[in-house]
Amino acid sequence: MKVVFMSGGTGSRLWPLSRSSVPKQFIPLFQDEAGNMEAILARNARLMLQKFSPDDVLVSSMAEHEEQISSCLPWGPRIIVEPERRDTFPSICLSSLYLLDELKLPEDELVCFCPADLYIEEDFVDLLAAMPQRLDWCQVNIALLGIEPTEPSGKYGYIVPQLETAHPAGPVYGISQFVEKPALDRASELISEGALWNSGVFMFRLSFMKQYVQSKGDPASYPACLASYSSLPAISFDYEVLEKTPDIVVVPFHGRWTDIGSLDRLVDTMGHPHFESKVYRRDTEAVTAMNLTDVPVVCIGVSNLMIVATDHGILVTSREACDDIKLLLAEQPEITEDPKP
The missing domain is CATH 3.90.550.10 (Spore Coat Polysaccharide Biosynthesis Protein SpsA; Chain A)
Structure with missing residues (x-):
């Protein structure tokens, strides 16, 4: 086969x-x-x-x-x-x-x-x-x-x-x-x-x-x-x-x-995300942050969020709404364009 x-x-x-x-x-x-x-x-x-x-x-x-x-x-x-x-x-x-x-x-x-x-x-x-x-x-x-x-x-x-x-x-x-x-x-x-x-x-x-x-x-x-x-x-x-x-x-x-x-399925499968360098929290609950940049990501007084920061964009969403990114990208395709040097 x-x-x-x-x-x-x-x-x-x-x-x-x-x-x-x-x-x-x-x-x-x-x-x-x-x-x-x-x-x-x-x-x-x-x-x-x-x-x-x-x-x-x-x-x-x-x-x-x-x-x-x-x-x-x-x-x-x-x-x-x-x-x-x-x-x-x-x-x-x-x-x-x-x-x-x-x-x-x-x-x-x-x-x-x-x-x-x-x-x-x-x-x-x-x-x-x-x-x-x-x-x-x-x-x-x-x-x-x-x-x-x-x-x-x-x-x-x-x-x-x-x-x-x-x-x-x-x-x-x-x-x-x-x-x-x-x-x-x-x-x-x-x-x-x-x-x-x-x-x-x-x-x-x-x-x-x-x-x-x-x-x-x-x-x-x-x-x-x-x-x-x-x-x-x-x-x-x-x-x-x-x-x-x-x-x-x-x-x-x-x-x-x-x-x-x-x-959300990616995070559940990975368990604890492996990309949390320079992520700082205070008074947060149920916040998942993935930072692939060299700048700090700071979270204060928020809950039920998923944050992904890369050199190509930053996403902030609730767990329940994370799938809606596909709809937004279809409406605003310029979001996915790579930044000009």
Whole structure:
């Protein structure tokens, strides 16, 4: 099985830590076992290499990030270059056809697509490595990894399973429906029904993707897909494929998993932030401050704040509102422009 890390996002919810020129997956925010700082892409690839060979781990990304990928992954993985930033459906089309036409992989080759910015542990990789056996046994189009929820949350999509099928390695479920980022009360109802968080990790055989693009009349070869990439629909794989395809199953995962998709989730995953030099507090409560500058950050008499200070900008927000940075950046794109020297 091949594993393709999807590394095309900008991580706008983590601004100003993450920017278009330096997305979150390349920023050394996490400590390894030796106490050295490493990027989430480097961490995830390191874990994957415990079960997969270097030739089996690839990255899909923009050309402008090739140098950053090489810096994170020193063994020099094969990079599938996206001509422009669109969405996961065109990206996965291009990657699948690349594997078929450029690497000459057989159509029955199983491929797993995994977001580059997930925080995972060894047991997640163990489950992933065992998936080919379950897919061979189930004979389905696509398999997803669903996460056992730890709490109601409106920040994740949900998979409602049905029709459990026993397998020697563990259960496999059919899928009743997908629910995208529900309100908290609805999320509680879904969890009571046994729903799982959608991890964004899924796998299929290359033949499935080739047949899918052929059925839509989209380019079915890598050169043709590359040449007409800008004309492919800018839509997520979930909306374009998962919600329209029969014979999909989900395999539950019960370990630790986090989507590093917002500042509060990043802080929760990191534990105590590692970037608190020159942060000074007096009479504060529930204040998280991350300072990556050489100037002091002083907090007095405030509570329930998240502060991020970098040379590219300063963010001050409540924990509850931190996701709204994406909306503000869409309204005011000049915020993300790098300062002129």
